[in-house]
Amino acid sequence: MKFYYFARGVVKSILGPLYRIEVQGTEHFPKDGGVLLCSNHINNLDPPVVGISCPRPVAFMAKEELFKAPILKTILPHVHAFPVKRGMSDREALRTGMKILKENNVLGLFPEGTRSKTGKLGKGLAGAGFFAMRTDAAVVPCAIIGSYKPFRKLKVVFGPPVYLERLKEEKANAEAVTAEIMGDIQKLLDEHR
Template sequence: MNLYHFARSLVKTVLTPIYRFKIIGRENFPKEGGVLLCANHIKLLDPPVVGVTAPRPVSFMAKEELFRMPILKKLLPNLRAFPVKRGMSDREALRKGLSILKENNVIGLFPEGTRSVDGELKKGLAGAGFFALRSQAAVVPCAIIGPYKKFKRLKVVYGKPIPMEELRGRRASAEEATEVIMGHIQQLIDNHR
């Protein structure tokens, strides 16, 4: 068992009884092929929660600063995380992300770029739209619906893949594609809150 699968099992064992996950829509998640998984971001625990509830292993972009910390520098790559420079166009991170999708793996993104202080969905950054348009990956919206309170149910909802063919065909902007993705996440939140 590699470190990723060990850590996933450990985190699942710890978090499941505390947050009593209710997972909705796992059947919507493609069993194969590249998947761009886009979720809202409300707490620091969102990446591990998505990581243990998604049916397939997920690679996450993580802020570059984390990779400068001695322990995390060695640990994060083994947990399928890769660095991104926030606040600027990071071509290396974009190339790495496209490569992961092309290899038929899953990338998890939080398009808002940072946690929402009030829990309401914020405007998404263009990176999600970039990956959606530049790859042939299925784009799966995900809603994490709190509260993150001990022994209260936490919902994780996976929506059906978002049709991207029309946007790809007319070469829509990354911003427009991100808006479409955010609209689907909002719809999941509204339907399951």
């Protein structure tokens, strides 16, 4: 955990001033318990930007290829990232994500699965709905708003937690739950642009 906070401090001291990061909505963020943090995805720097903006440590799923890069393969596990095989059901990644939430930690996901080429919110994959339906974690939508141009403001907005009791009672499928979460992210994007 010491390395996580050290790395977070270093990254914050660089990215914070470079992108004039403004964080809103941290008062909504649950202080304890499992949290599924779901954000839009517009840039490769989204994970560190969300990580330094979040009031609690975040474990992110990261594409497996990153864990083969020389420096990243050493750093990523120390900042709570874990690999996921894209384009297939990765049972090991799902188990790891469930464990993080059940141990009352924060799991960060980009439900679109890949960066948006247009900047517009894409369709979410079923993974977010899977985690939301199988745990008691609060779901916190997050919106990253801006262009990642140096010295131009970049906003990170956390919305109020979404509790999905109604969908759980209706036994909604993972796709429907993800669609609801994506709707909450879109609302944040519309309200704070």
